[in-house]
Amino acid sequence: MPRPFRFGASLLTSAPAAEWRARCRRVEELGYDVILVPDHLGMVAPFPALVAAADATERPRVGTFVLNAGFWNPSLLAREVTTVHDLTGGRLELGLGTGYVQAEHDTAGLPFGSPGERVDQLRRTIDELGRLLDAAKCRVPLLLGGNGDRILRLTAEHADIAAFTGASLVPGDKEGKLAPVDSTEFDQRVARYREFAADREEPAELNLLIQRVAITDDPAHTLRPLLERRPDLTVEQVLDLPVILVGTLEHITGKVRALRDRYGFSYLTVLEPYLEAFAPVIEDLRGNPLAAPDRRLLGSPHE
Secondary structure, eight states, X not given: OOOOOXXXXXXXXXXXXXXXXXXXXXXXXXXOSEEEXXXXXXXXXXXXXXXXXXXXXXXXXXXXXXXXXGGOOHHHHHHHHHHHHHHTTSOEEEEEEOOXXXXXXXXXXXXXXXXXXXXXXXXXXXXXXXXXXXXXXXOOOEEEEOSSHHHHHHXXXXXXXXXXXXXXXXXXXXSOOEEEOOHHHHHHHHHHHHHHTTTOSSOOEXXXXXXXXXXXXXXXXXXXXXXXXXXXXXXXXXXXXTTEEEEOHHXXXXXXXXXXXXXXXXXXXXXXXXXXHHHHHHHHHHHSTTSOOOGGGOSOOOO
């Protein structure tokens, strides 16, 4: 039996109190299940924003998507987590990651480290934070995710929610520029995670970050800016990317069902610019949950 769908809304920009509350209430009205915030300099500060979001709404959970472990001391982070857990009535979901934007570390005067060093730091944070939260009897769902084998193994070992971005850092870029991975590499990364998670007693919930949403009868026109940046890809190849939801409403809802049937993605996160565009998809999926997926997307993944 597949997991029920959940939908997260990633809010990126800070705002005065009344505007922030109205934005969060709109997210709730549109049917999203989780209000999420990132952890980047220049964007909204995670924990006060989540407390305000929970205060403005009734139903959605709230979560970090995701905290940069390099920004946080585990003891201080445990204080933040337990406080927000209490102030939100237990609605907090904690997302953690290694961080990938070197320029932010440089601005903050913090060491960036190699990829391996950042994974080591994340592991230490998970271990120490888990010990502190256990002592405080504070249980929050943990979301982890990434592309490399070490982070996928760590996710398989510890995460309640395994998150995939479907994108990777552009080599040598210090500003955090990401490019979508192709469908073959995406299949391989999900299959690798499943290898590491094969011995879990309870499977993790699988989350996918959607990079673009547009309901349209002319996907080629909508995708033109992306194709100009990736001239090596055709329209068909871009439309095949799991993180791109562009096309008619019927096509998109079929693709979302196929992503759950093929990979197990039942929890989708949508970036703030696409919240309104994705809302009809939520309505259609919840109003017609048994409709068939797009069979063209259900080829066997690499296992």
